[in-house]
Structure formats: structure tokens, C-alpha cells
Amino acid sequence: MLSEFDLIKRYFAQHSIQDSRVALGIGDDCALLNPSAGMQMAISSDMLVSGHHFFPDADPYKLGHKCLAVNLSDLAAMGAEPLGFTLALSLPEANPDWLAAFSRGLLTLANEYGCHLIGGDTTKGPLNICITIFGELPPGTALRRDAAKIGDDIWVSGTLGDARLALANYWKEVTLTETDHELAATRMHQPSPRIALGAALRGIAHAALDISDGLAGDLGHILEKSAVGATIFIDRLPAGPVLQTQSPDLRRQFTLNGGDDYELCFTAPASRRQDVLAAAAKANTAITHIGQIVAETGLRLLDERGQAVSLQYKSFDHFAHP
Amino acid sequence: MLSEFDLIKRYFAQHSIQDSRVALGIGDDCALLNPSAGMQMAISSDMLVSGHHFFPDADPYKLGHKCLAVNLSDLAAMGAEPLGFTLALSLPEANPDWLAAFSRGLLTLANEYGCHLIGGDTTKGPLNICITIFGELPPGTALRRDAAKIGDDIWVSGTLGDARLALANYWKEVTLTETDHELAATRMHQPSPRIALGAALRGIAHAALDISDGLAGDLGHILEKSAVGATIFIDRLPAGPVLQTQSPDLRRQFTLNGGDDYELCFTAPASRRQDVLAAAAKANTAITHIGQIVAETGLRLLDERGQAVSLQYKSFDHFAHP
Structure with a gap:
């Protein structure tokens, strides 16, 4: 079985990142970013849990895409442009096929948006994927x-x-x-x-x-x-x-x-x-x-005639659903 | 049972943050930070899983402390000074007693280090705590x-x-x-x-x-x-x-x-x-x-006489342990 370190290296360590804002990527206690001068940083975290946000047998390529997409969507909603993200991953086992497909789905979307994987964590446990994403925008322009x-x-x-x-x-x-x-x-x-x-x-x-x-x-x-x-x-x-x-x-x-x-x-x-x-x-x-x-x-x-429509509406609540 | 939104508000939303670097905290699609001019940002994520990193019946106050402490420790290891963190939390149930104690342990330590909770996510699922922490340091001074x-x-x-x-x-x-x-x-x-x-x-x-x-x-x-x-x-x-x-x-x-x-x-x-x-x-x-x-x-x-000591040493690997 792959060790934690092998696993990060093999599937997630990207080639040297060509972005002067990323001073240090994966492999140290922290990643180091040089925020663009005068820009504000937008930050969001999303946690996706097997059996709640996706089916346990979900296609790992699509899952990799989706996990990052929902975080990119949070940046979009502020008007921010992507810079990078961290990935924390809890896995029941280190399955190379699953990891290869998951990382491909994730990194393909990441490259498409110039959003660099700069760090994270891997551990054993029930499947859980937590991404924290970083974007930039000029101060005072966020869509709040x-x-x-x-x-x-x-x-x-x-x-x-x-x-x-x-x-x-x-x-x-x-x-x-x-x-x-x-x-x-x-x-x-x-x-x-x-x-x-x-x-x-x-x-x-x-x-x-x-x-x-x-x-x-x-x-x-x-x-x-x-x-x-x-x-x-x-x-x-x-x-x-x-x-x-x-x-x-x-x-x-x-x-x-x-x-x-x-x-x-x-x-x-x-x-x-x-x-x-x-x-x-x-x-x-x-x-x-x-x-x-x-x-x-x-x-x-x-409705289109201007008549009131009575329809139940409620927000999805992760604690109210099975 | 508390809704996801009630839960965040009641236990984790802090009073207005007195730090000009935090432009927007919990409650929007993203948090907004104004990094100090000319400073580099240090970022680290750690994921702690029940039954692997802590006992399922762990004291929630101590657990809240520990989850943030291990992330602060990553900042310390780079020489960075704390700015803020996001908390993503997967919980089997929204237990008010557990949440009250956990958030107290977490926020007491956060306040001690001037490290602001700026955002995150809560969801239903096996207990999993993922913190991403942000610190600052002058460029070129990180302890790599x-x-x-x-x-x-x-x-x-x-x-x-x-x-x-x-x-x-x-x-x-x-x-x-x-x-x-x-x-x-x-x-x-x-x-x-x-x-x-x-x-x-x-x-x-x-x-x-x-x-x-x-x-x-x-x-x-x-x-x-x-x-x-x-x-x-x-x-x-x-x-x-x-x-x-x-x-x-x-x-x-x-x-x-x-x-x-x-x-x-x-x-x-x-x-x-x-x-x-x-x-x-x-x-x-x-x-x-x-x-x-x-x-x-x-x-x-x-040993102290300069003689070689043969002792097995190995790193802890989350995938090699039960």
C-alpha cells in the first residue's frame, strides 16, 4: 500500500507552478503565497462527504471535478478570480485507480482555471473531501x-x-x-x-x-x-x-x-x-x-399574469435530510 | 434540531472582528482578507478524523483546542504569525452540548493567538474536522x-x-x-x-x-x-x-x-x-x-560516548495504522 507521502507525491504534487504569486507549493508545513499588491483575497471552504453530497460509488473523475467546481463557484459568486487551493482528503484506503481518476478530474479543472493546488492533507477515514480555495479581487468590488x-x-x-x-x-x-x-x-x-x-x-x-x-x-x-x-x-x-x-x-x-x-x-x-x-x-x-x-x-x-403563486420553498439543510 | 445556519450562527459566528485585515468574515460565499502590504501569506490545512486522530468520545473542549493548535503549530514551523482560519466540520448530529464545548475550546485558543475564524462549512457525516489556517510573514524569511x-x-x-x-x-x-x-x-x-x-x-x-x-x-x-x-x-x-x-x-x-x-x-x-x-x-x-x-x-x-545506537525509527503513516 502507498504511504501517505508517496500518495501525495504521485497523484497531487504538480510540476513547478508557473505563477509568481505561489512562492512555495506542496511539501512544507505551509504553502507560501505572495498576494498581488493591493488586491483583496477571497477565501472559501467546502466539505463534501460520501453518502451525503455524493454517492459512495461516484465516478472519481467527476467527483474530482465537482469538488473543485463548487469551490470555484464560491469565488465566482464574489467576483473573485482563482489563485489556488488546498485539498484535505480522508480516504478509507489508498486505492491507486480511484486516486488517479480523482486527481485527474480535479487537476484538469484546476488547470483550466489557473487555480494551483498548493497544499493540503491526506489521512485515513471515511471518504471526505475538503477544499479551501483562494482568489483575488480589487478591494471594494466584491459581490456581497x-x-x-x-x-x-x-x-x-x-x-x-x-x-x-x-x-x-x-x-x-x-x-x-x-x-x-x-x-x-x-x-x-x-x-x-x-x-x-x-x-x-x-x-x-x-x-x-x-x-x-x-x-x-x-x-x-x-x-x-x-x-x-x-x-x-x-x-x-x-x-x-x-x-x-x-x-x-x-x-x-x-x-x-x-x-x-x-x-x-x-x-x-x-x-x-x-x-x-x-x-x-x-x-x-x-x-x-x-x-x-x-x-x-x-x-x-x-405567475405571468401577476397572480400570487403559493409554493413551498425551503433551503436545503444538511442536518434535516437523511 | 438546529439547522445548519442556526448552528453556525449560534456557536461559531464571532462578534465583529477587530482586525483591519479581515474585510469580511463568516456569512457570505467567501471571506475577504486584506493581506498586510508586502507580507507573504502562509497557508496550511489539517484534517482530523474521529477514531484515527482522536477518540470518538474525546472531550469536545479539548478537541476544539487541539484542532486549532495543530494548525497554529504549522504556522509556527514556518515562522509565520496567525491571521485567521476556516473551519469545515462534518458532524453525525447537531448536538448543542458538544458544539458549545467544541467551539469554546476552539475559540478560546483562537482569541489567545489573535487568529480569527473567518469562514467554513458544516455538514452531516462522520465526525471530521478540517481547518485551513492563514498567517503572515515577511517574504524570504520562512523557515523552510x-x-x-x-x-x-x-x-x-x-x-x-x-x-x-x-x-x-x-x-x-x-x-x-x-x-x-x-x-x-x-x-x-x-x-x-x-x-x-x-x-x-x-x-x-x-x-x-x-x-x-x-x-x-x-x-x-x-x-x-x-x-x-x-x-x-x-x-x-x-x-x-x-x-x-x-x-x-x-x-x-x-x-x-x-x-x-x-x-x-x-x-x-x-x-x-x-x-x-x-x-x-x-x-x-x-x-x-x-x-x-x-x-x-x-x-x-x-549515545553520549559517541557510539552508534541502532533503533528503528519510522514516521507515523495514517494509512499504515488501524
Whole structure:
């Protein structure tokens, strides 16, 4: 069996990192970074646990991708650009096939975004993957949750609900064809972090976050932190291509309460609609205007005729689910 | 049961952080740091798993202390001074008593070192605690593993082996009195990170690391990275107060191969012995000169008469133990 040190070396130690901001990578007590002069550092940690965030038999390549993607998504939601990350990994055993595939999935995405693996930890234990990611952005430009203003447009990137639909098929809540399932499952397993969009929205958008636990619940964090309310036109929520073929009711449920979407939800002044659309075009990312920030607190759902829709919405809570 | 958000708020959200380097703490997609101008950032992650790094019924207050202490120890080993940390926590259940005690142990130590909890994640799953810590130091002053020079003195801080002795008592390899066990176990549960010593050694010491897996194995990392060897006078290794009462053989074994010591092992030019001693006095930390860095690779153990001692030494490997 591979030792802890062999394992890090073989699968995770990258060739010398060509980035002057990384003074020292893997292999010492700490990594050393030289933050760019005058830049602010954005930091986020996510922990993914086998049997809770992914199936124990999950494809390790896709899992490697997803673990980093959800962290990149947190940087995107602040408008930060990736610098590097640490990986802490608890493994039941050091399985070379699993590790080779996992590290390939992880490092392929890391290289795509110029996000360097600079350190971490490996240990024996139930499968658990914890990534802490570092990005940079100019001070004062972060897209914070507490920055929504009354009258702001509310926007969402990409499409919602297909990841939740794939989960529904696993759970046999719905029955998808194999082709549809594959398409939907790709959204669940390999989300695309919206780094380019987040960066393009700096100086234009007010508040932003990434949708991991469902639009309604996550938008609720913006509303709470900004002490405002929102009106959402529920049938404008952009359903994923597979969800579009399902019933209107399921479409509403899963676009609103899905989870694992990893799209950005952001607010911006109505006066800057053209700038928002130009930023999205620059980032080559579809966006949809779904509603408005209003003074009255709480979230109200409307149909296209402006009639109130009563639909349960709740955030995903890791302690309330099996 | 507490929701994920209640839980973070109640136990971990600190009052507003009085440190201009922390622009945004817990509660958004990312935390935001303003690194001090011209400083380098040191970063380390450690993952502690129930049943591997600590007993499942471990006292949560002590556990909170230890989890942060081992990370502070990594900063100390680079000569960095603490800035902040993220905490990712997987819990089988949201037990308020456990969380209250754990967070108190963690935050008491954090406050002692001015190390701010700036973000993290909580999720359901087998108990797993992952901390990523951030510190600062002037560029070019880090105490790196690859910096030992032939002729350097080798030093170790504090005492070694008592943590391993407490473990031996748990495992019934030895029998300690209750008083001795308590004393030794304190070393295992509540290590003192050597932050002041690490910082005082900047510009004086060459290489350093913290001893987590046993002196011999950890010193081996310095030797390998620096492409040098070492001679250690085994009976100069400073045994902990309880280990001092044990047999000479056990004393040698546990000072050399213990683990969980969290002392610093460092090298410094023989010409700077007075500066090293002054740095230790300034940091109010005992240190012991235990040997020399030599050209011939490998680690040689000598007794006080200069005779070779053959003693197995190996690093602790999380994949090789049950």
C-alpha cells in the first residue's frame, strides 16, 4: 500500500507552478503565497462527504471535478478570480485507480482555471473531501450578499433544476430516459463555475451568490442580509433542457427549490440592464431576468399574469435530510 | 434540531472582528482578507478524523483546542504569525452540548493567538474536522524544510514523548498512575503551538518543521528536502516529565518516534548559538541542542560516548495504522 507521502507525491504534487504569486507549493508545513499588491483575497471552504453530497460509488473523475467546481463557484459568486487551493482528503484506503481518476478530474479543472493546488492533507477515514480555495479581487468590488438595493433587477445565470431532476431519477421520484438522465446528471456531477461572469459583473452588480441549496433558499440569504424582499416571476426561472420536458409543476418545484445548480443569482440596478447584458455576453454566459428587489421583506412568487403563486420553498439543510 | 445556519450562527459566528485585515468574515460565499502590504501569506490545512486522530468520545473542549493548535503549530514551523482560519466540520448530529464545548475550546485558543475564524462549512457525516489556517510573514524569511546546511546545529523545543506515552497507556502498552496519565494526556490533547519561538527564529534559523509524526520521521523530511544527513545524540532528546520516569529504552523510543508532540525541530548555524538561545528566551520556550547536520545523508543516532545506537525509527503513516 502507498504511504501517505508517496500518495501525495504521485497523484497531487504538480510540476513547478508557473505563477509568481505561489512562492512555495506542496511539501512544507505551509504553502507560501505572495498576494498581488493591493488586491483583496477571497477565501472559501467546502466539505463534501460520501453518502451525503455524493454517492459512495461516484465516478472519481467527476467527483474530482465537482469538488473543485463548487469551490470555484464560491469565488465566482464574489467576483473573485482563482489563485489556488488546498485539498484535505480522508480516504478509507489508498486505492491507486480511484486516486488517479480523482486527481485527474480535479487537476484538469484546476488547470483550466489557473487555480494551483498548493497544499493540503491526506489521512485515513471515511471518504471526505475538503477544499479551501483562494482568489483575488480589487478591494471594494466584491459581490456581497448584503448589497442588494430596492429596485434592483434579480438575475440568474444558465439554467436551474436539471441537477435536482437527476437526483429525482436516482430516488425514483421520476422516471427519465437514459439519455435524459445522462444529460441531467452531467449538471449534477460537473457544474460549470461562473468565474468569467462573476468577474465581469464587478462594478455593475450589487449582490450575488451561487445557488447550491436551491434558488429560493439561497436568494433568501441575500434578502435577509440586505434587509429587503423580492418578487419573482416563477415561470421565468430558466429550467434546464431536461426539466423543460417535465410537468409545469415539477418545473416550478425544481427551478425554485432544486439544489446543486451552481448558477449565480445576482441583483443589479435596473438602470444598468445593458451593462449586465454586455457583461454576460463578454462572459459567454446566458442570464435571465427573473424579478425585482422590493422593500417589503420576504419572497413573493408571481405567475405571468401577476397572480400570487403559493409554493413551498425551503433551503436545503444538511442536518434535516437523511 | 438546529439547522445548519442556526448552528453556525449560534456557536461559531464571532462578534465583529477587530482586525483591519479581515474585510469580511463568516456569512457570505467567501471571506475577504486584506493581506498586510508586502507580507507573504502562509497557508496550511489539517484534517482530523474521529477514531484515527482522536477518540470518538474525546472531550469536545479539548478537541476544539487541539484542532486549532495543530494548525497554529504549522504556522509556527514556518515562522509565520496567525491571521485567521476556516473551519469545515462534518458532524453525525447537531448536538448543542458538544458544539458549545467544541467551539469554546476552539475559540478560546483562537482569541489567545489573535487568529480569527473567518469562514467554513458544516455538514452531516462522520465526525471530521478540517481547518485551513492563514498567517503572515515577511517574504524570504520562512523557515523552510529545504534550508538546512551542513554544520547546522539541530534543536528541538520543549519536551518529547509524553503524548505518545499517554497513548501507550490508553492502549495498555504501559501502566501509568492516574496523575501521570493526566499529565501526559494533557500533552496529547492540548499541545502548545510554538508561534512565539517560530517568529523569533526568523532570520536566525535555517530549516524548521513541527513534530507531529515523531522526531525521527519528521527530521527525515528536512534531511531529504535539504539533501543532507544528521547525527543525533539520542540521550539528549528532551523527554517529557512523565516519560522521564520510564525505562531508558521507552524514553529513547518515545522521544524519537513519538508523535503528537507539536514541538519545533529546527536547524541553525553553529555560529549563531547565542542568537538562537536569545530567541528562545524571548519566546519563553525551552530548547535543546540535539545534534548536527552533516554531509552524509541519512540519520545516525549516537549515545553520549559517541557510539552508534541502532533503533528503528519510522514516521507515523495514517494509512499504515488501524
